[in-house]
Amino acid sequence: MNESNQRIDLAIKEVVDIPGLGISFGSKHLRFLYPEFCPVLDVNTVKLGYEQTPQGYQKFAQDCRLIANTLTERGTPNPFPERPKKWFVSDIDMALFARLSGWK
Structure with missing residues (x-):
């Protein structure tokens, strides 16, 4: 999967076709892979x-x-040490999860 051929909706459809996997658990698998x-x-x-x-x-x-993309283009440092100058979708997901969970 690359940025030009992203069809996240098709990927999640394939994953949730696996018995027992819903959107939440299926999206966790996709996040692990990509x-x-x-x-x-x-x-x-x-x-x-x-x-x-x-x-x-x-x-x-x-x-x-x-x-x-906006954070990467603005040069906002990513606290993830392996890629301090690039933000992934999973970084945003983690930040939102932490904020919504009340983490400080």
Whole structure:
């Protein structure tokens, strides 16, 4: 998967076709495989208004990508030590999860 052929909605559809995997658990698998493109859509992030559907997941991934690209372009340091100058979708997902969970 690369930035030019992202079809996150199709990827999540394939994953949730596996018995027992819903959007939340399926998105965790995608995030593990492709952290640069795939966030986790779980009970915390649905509070932001995203539906737990392939289309909702696609929209969440696009919004996280927009934020990640903006932070990278502005030169905002990423606290993740392995890539201090580049933001991944998973970095945005983690920050949102922490904030929604009340972490300080």
